[in-house]
Amino acid sequence: MSEVTHPGLGSRRSMVEQLQLDMRLLGMLGAFALVILVFTVATGGTFLTPRNIFNITIQTVSVAIMATGMVFVIVMRHIDLSVGSLLAMCSAVMAMTQTQWLPQYFGLPLGHWAIAPLAILAGLVTGTAIGALHGWLAGYQGIPSFIVTLGGLLIWRNVAWYTTRGQTIGPLDQTLILFGGAEGILFPTWSWIIGIAATLVALWAIWSTRKRKESHGFPVKPLWAEAVLSALAAGAILGFVAILNAYQLPPGRLRRMFEARGETVPEGYSIGHGLPISVLLLILVVVAMTVIARKTRFGRYIYATGGNPEAAALSGINTRWLTVKVFALMGFLCGLSALVAQARLQNHGNDIGTLDELRVIAAAVIGGTALAGGVGTIYGAILGALIMQSLQSGMGMVGVDTPFQNIVVGLVLVLAVWIDAAYRKRLGVR
Amino acid sequence: MASNDGTAGGVVAALTAQGLQGIPVSGQDGDHAALNRIAQGTQTVSVWKDARELGRVAGEVAVQLAQGVDPASIEGVEQFTTPGGNTVNAIFLDPVPITRDNLSVVVDAGWITKEALCQGVTNGPAPCN
Amino acid sequence: MTTPLVEMKDIRISFGGVRAVDGVSIDLYPGEVVGLLGHNGAGKSTLIKVLSGAYRADSGEILIEGRKADIRSPADARRYNIETIYQTLALADNLPAPANLFLGRELRDRWGFLDDDRMEAETRRIMARLNPNFRKIKEPVSALSGGQRQSVAIARAVYFNAKILIMDEPTAALGVQETAMVAELIQQLKAQGLGIFLIDHDIHAVMKMCDRAHVMKNGQLVGTVRIADVTEDDLLGMIILGKMPERAVV
Numbered sequence: 001m002s003e004v005t006h007p008g009l010g011s012r013r014s015m016v017e018q019l020q021l022d023m024r025l026l027g028m029l030g031a032f033a034l035v036i037l038v039f040t041v042a043t044g045g046t047f048l049t050p051r052n053i054f055n056i057t058i059q060t061v062s063v064a065i066m067a068t069g070m071v072f073v074i075v076m077r078h079i080d081l082s083v084g085s086l087l088a089m090c091s092a093v094m095a096m097t098q099t100q101w102l103p104q105y106f107g108l109p110l111g112h113w114a115i116a117p118l119a120i121l122a123g124l125v126t127g128t129a130i131g132a133l134h135g136w137l138a139g140y141q142g143i144p145s146f147i148v149t150l151g152g153l154l155i156w157r158n159v160a161w162y163t164t165r166g167q168t169i170g171p172l173d174q175t176l177i178l179f180g181g182a183e184g185i186l187f188p189t190w191s192w193i194i195g196i197a198a199t200l201v202a203l204w205a206i207w208s209t210r211k212r213k214e215s216h217g218f219p220v221k222p223l224w225a226e227a228v229l230s231a232l233a234a235g236a237i238l239g240f241v242a243i244l245n246a247y248q249l250p251p252g253r254l255r256r257m258f259e260a261r262g263e264t265v266p267e268g269y270s271i272g273h274g275l276p277i278s279v280l281l282l283i284l285v286v287v288a289m290t291v292i293a294r295k296t297r298f299g300r301y302i303y304a305t306g307g308n309p310e311a312a313a314l315s316g317i318n319t320r321w322l323t324v325k326v327f328a329l330m331g332f333l334c335g336l337s338a339l340v341a342q343a344r345l346q347n348h349g350n351d352i353g354t355l356d357e358l359r360v361i362a363a364a365v366i367g368g369t370a371l372a373g374g375v376g377t378i379y380g381a382i383l384g385a386l387i388m389q390s391l392q393s394g395m396g397m398v399g400v401d402t403p404f405q406n407i408v409v410g411l412v413l414v415l416a417v418w419i420d421a422a423y424r425k426r427l428g429v430r
Numbered sequence: 431m432a433s434n435d436g437t438a439g440g441v442v443a444a445l446t447a448q449g450l451q452g453i454p455v456s457g458q459d460g461d462h463a464a465l466n467r468i469a470q471g472t473q474t475v476s477v478w479k480d481a482r483e484l485g486r487v488a489g490e491v492a493v494q495l496a497q498g499v500d501p502a503s504i505e506g507v508e509q510f511t512t513p514g515g516n517t518v519n520a521i522f523l524d525p526v527p528i529t530r531d532n533l534s535v536v537v538d539a540g541w542i543t544k545e546a547l548c549q550g551v552t553n554g555p556a557p558c559n
Numbered sequence: 560m561t562t563p564l565v566e567m568k569d570i571r572i573s574f575g576g577v578r579a580v581d582g583v584s585i586d587l588y589p590g591e592v593v594g595l596l597g598h599n600g601a602g603k604s605t606l607i608k609v610l611s612g613a614y615r616a617d618s619g620e621i622l623i624e625g626r627k628a629d630i631r632s633p634a635d636a637r638r639y640n641i642e643t644i645y646q647t648l649a650l651a652d653n654l655p656a657p658a659n660l661f662l663g664r665e666l667r668d669r670w671g672f673l674d675d676d677r678m679e680a681e682t683r684r685i686m687a688r689l690n691p692n693f694r695k696i697k698e699p700v701s702a703l704s705g706g707q708r709q710s711v712a713i714a715r716a717v718y719f720n721a722k723i724l725i726m727d728e729p730t731a732a733l734g735v736q737e738t739a740m741v742a743e744l745i746q747q748l749k750a751q752g753l754g755i756f757l758i759d760h761d762i763h764a765v766m767k768m769c770d771r772a773h774v775m776k777n778g779q780l781v782g783t784v785r786i787a788d789v790t791e792d793d794l795l796g797m798i799i800l801g802k803m804p805e806r807a808v809v
Contacts (some may be wrong), residue, residue: 065666099549110549160603168436170463171470171550182447216680252449264627295672297665307651314613315663316634346443347463349436374653 016125022351024368024423028383031416035387047394048363050247055274057346058181060389061278062087062337063356067363067381068289069333072299072326074364075306077373078138078145080327082152083334084356085160086130090338092160094123095169095348098176099203116175124335131331132324153357161350170347180343184277188245191274195241198283199360200327202233244279245272278340290378302326306373362409363388366416387412431437432457435464435476442472460528462542464526469551469558478536487521548554562625562720564589564754570609570619571799579605581778587723587754592745594765594786595758597775597797603758606775607725611643612636622725635664636718642716643725650708652701655684656693659700660715669749685714689744706737713744724748724755730764760792776801 039047046052066083073080098119104107109114134152138145178184186194206229213220221229248270249257258265293299303320305312313319337356343346367384369376388409397404432438451472459515460478462467467473494504501507501519504547510520528536534557536542548558578604580682595603596779601604601610603676608614610621612633614723621628623639630636643649650659655679666681668674681694692712699758700708709729716724730738744757745768759765765772765780774781774797783804792806 007690059642149486168439168461170439171466185447212676216676218676218679226543250449251450253447254449256449256451268515280597291672297673298669300662300673304651305657306651310648311651312644312662314611314633316632316637316644316647317663325677345440346446347439349439351436397672 011016024420025379027419027423028367028380030386032383032387032390035145035390035394039390039398042398043394047397050243052246052393052397053243054276055134056386056389056393057279058276059393061181061282062203062341062344062363062383063347063359063389064282064382064385065285065340066330066333066356066360067367067385069330070364071289071367071369071376071378071381072293072302072359073145073330073374074324074361074371075196075304075376076323076370077306077309078326079361079371080134080145080330081150081155081357082134083330083360084353085153085155085157086331086334087338087341087353087356088162088350089156090123090127090335091125091342091348091352092163092169094119094176094338095172095342096163098120098173099169112172113175116173119173119176120339123338124332127331127333127335128328129331131334132328133333135324135327138327143323145327153374156172164348164350166350168347168349172342172348172389176339176342177337177346179278179281181276181278181340181357183343183346184272184276185273185275186280187274188272190244194275194280197235197239199237202237203230205278206230206233221230241275244276245274247273249273278344281336281340285333286378287380293378298325301382305375306375359385359388362413366413368420370420435459435461438473438476439463439467442467446472460536460541462546465528465533465536465542466549466551468528469533469547469554471530471554475527475529478528478541480521480526480539480541483523487523491521521547533557561588563587563622564624565608565610566622567610568620568622570606570616572605572609572614572616572627578778580609583775583778584782585773585783587756589722589754590748590749590752591771592755592757592769593622593651594772595756595775596765596772596794598798602777603775604777605756605758607643607727607758610636611641613723637664637719640720642719642720642721642723643723643727644659644709644712644729645727647700650700654695655687656703657696657697658712660685660718662795664719679719682714686710689714689717690740696726704737705732706734706740709733709737709741717748722753724753725758727757727758728757728760729757730761738764738775762794765794766791772780775796
């Protein structure tokens, strides 16, 4: 049975319906726009400068990477309170590997090219293994994940403490520091190349989806709607690149760059930052996690199990093993975040990632992930993380006291869930 | 002026990203990473209070107090008036400001090895030269 | 005589010392609807979950078309073309009909990614046959009525060529019209040669739809009767008193 709506017909439907945009996505975008508007006015425009946008972006990366994993965890009706501590643990292993273990026990001199990849690998393996352990305890041993990861919160931060003997570890490997944000940037030319490539991929995805739907005889959006969506996608990607390119390197940084090459800065020379490597990493994570969520069995089973664990098990899904995989993935992402966090701070400190579990959970929840399970999107979590970081950063710029900043973030969290609950109730959705 | 070396490390990272090295940054605690930054020239000073000395004196005082020695008569005790106006007995140890000019002090005291202090430093201040 | 589609022999299963099923043997032939009757807690759901792979029996054996079958999980049961439609409507409420219909057996494209378009097309095709009024293909099944949800569950069984269908109170959540629709569907599947186990409390429905009935009480089999040979009162007597009607022993 196929009902084909012809483009141009059905004009009584509203524009939003024709674009088939998610109402919740629109709501979140609206909230984000409001935050930006308020702080732009309050700071007299400083909030929207390329420099501040650049800073907010790189400050968001670490929490945002973990938030994508937290979406899967919460969709599965679990929770992970240990991500901040796990980040510290992975960071400690990475820091010790690069500054002490590899140089001392494996004879690799500091600055050797293999140090960064090996240290990163060590951190990622640590995170994945600990995550899998959490998943095994929750999935196979039946310990509530709240308890497993509450224990993990205490355990891993302090294992990390012992690993570094409580010391701040640094300086870190120079290659590794490139993943932190401001130090590792792609400059305008490569940023444009990547931006244009991403735009082409996005356009191709939109149009090939349309073609496929047509070949099955499914209803498709009107042509103008596809065109509007394509334009929005292209505009968003290229606009973002343009903003990051517009943020010029400070003179002092330019001088340092040229001095490192034994040159002096030419008169009137200036160059933009472009995409930070950490942001590129986040974008890759978001794309990969979205594909997992929507296009793989692994993702489908996560959502099915969250929606009805019994039904999933009766359909032959091994929900225990699935739990292990989801927590292992969460651990892997903690390792990745640890890389970005320590590179940004250029040191491993004892308190790295403190309270990140709350920021990560809040980002996922503000982004529309339901604690009851079964519902949540990756892009929502990213928006949630951006909204929180913008709030925090904006209030800092306006000069709001730190305690009050936390009060506001807490209020926003509760408000977001409240609005979401009211919205669902009105639609009659569970 | 950062309240400790951990915070000072964050400040230095942020300043470096803005190309603003050369701005004086102070920290406290004599963290190994902070001493290394001083050798590299990105941090100006760290206030070093040798925890080993602090622990030794505190231990000695505790033993004497336990033996019933009058607090005011313990060797080195001075009267200190707190900002709140109370007068307390106190023993003052000398904090040492560590700058690029006296880095050898921490190495000689066995607080940090020369390798850790001078990691990534070429042609730096003594002893990293 | 033809080989039975299913024979469960001397099945025993206990939970923490309680004998839920205690040495029960039942069978099912092709093109036959067999009722499984008994009070709540009589053990019929437990027994049937052994066949569908949700539980494992402590002892006893299962023969499928005369051959010994090794069923340890729902996936194993599916390999023997056993499909189950649960009383609780085992659907993931947050997913739309196609995702539910193909849950655990998703169609994939040549890259190994989910082929949602093909799954949607197949769902539209089979629903057009089973329930032409079904339209909410894209919405989460939580937005569907009980009958629509049941038709998704039945479509799942039919699509994957079930030979043995287990239905656990398939009409419990349905209105009159929807019940009639499901009853008709059962007759249709029976005509195609499927064997159907029907677990139901509704004696009326059993009398109308079934060919034979196994009656259980306290984890044991009271007996097996041909529906044509008994009255409703006879069945009630078996269920409540555990007493076989004198004239109807098979």
